[in-house]
Amino acid sequence: MDVLAQDVTFAALAKSMEAQSLRQTLIAQNIANVNTPNYKRRDISDFSSELLDALSEAGSRTERVGQVQDLVAREVVAEELFYRADQGGVDVDREMAELAKTSLLSATYSQLLQKRIGQYRMVIREGR
């Protein structure tokens, strides 16, 4: 659909949901390994600033949609950041907080996507 190819908001929301989904998986992995010695916590790269950069670049809307869609949230392993005496790198309290964060963000993005789709639907129905 030509309209969607120009919809930067739609593309950004979809990509953000994808990133949060990966993030939640990595946090699940961190929590599963809370008692694994020598485990280093995983997280995604700084996705929101990359998204901001892509959104603020010059060019037509179609080009920006392309740039947003090319973004990939990458998995990064924490450096030698040991939290515990047994060399485990997972602070379970922090992970639970991060988990809550991803849940709330995902919920927000899915709500916004629903609203966006609702807007399209209203236009298709000629405002009714």
Next chain:
Amino acid sequence: MQELFRRLDIAASGLTAHRQWMDLIAGNIANAQTTRTPEGGPFRRQLAVFMEMQDEHGAGLGVKVANVIPDDSELKRVYQPEHPDADAQGYVSYPNVDVVMEMVDLIAASRAYEANATVIEAAKNIAQRTIGILQA
């Protein structure tokens, strides 16, 4: 969807591994006074070794109990000449299980279990919301 199921599998592996650990702790506490085992000698404290699971690309697949090893620390020797398992000097070797330490481990294991259960709850929540987009 793939990502969602992977997440659930990861959390489930965490539940399994920590339940296995709790089973070992239960066994340790139950056998805190066991002086006779099928292998001979007194019971030794059993330790769980946790290992991260990864696929061939290094993506995380959760955790597992890779090995169960006996604690090699010294056994407690108590002078009890009337005990049937006493040695020639009248000493009985009791398991190297410290019940207080086991209780501490039990708390750690059950907290980790709860954390993994919370992950499953959160993953289900998000999945439901994502499916909800279809109803928009």
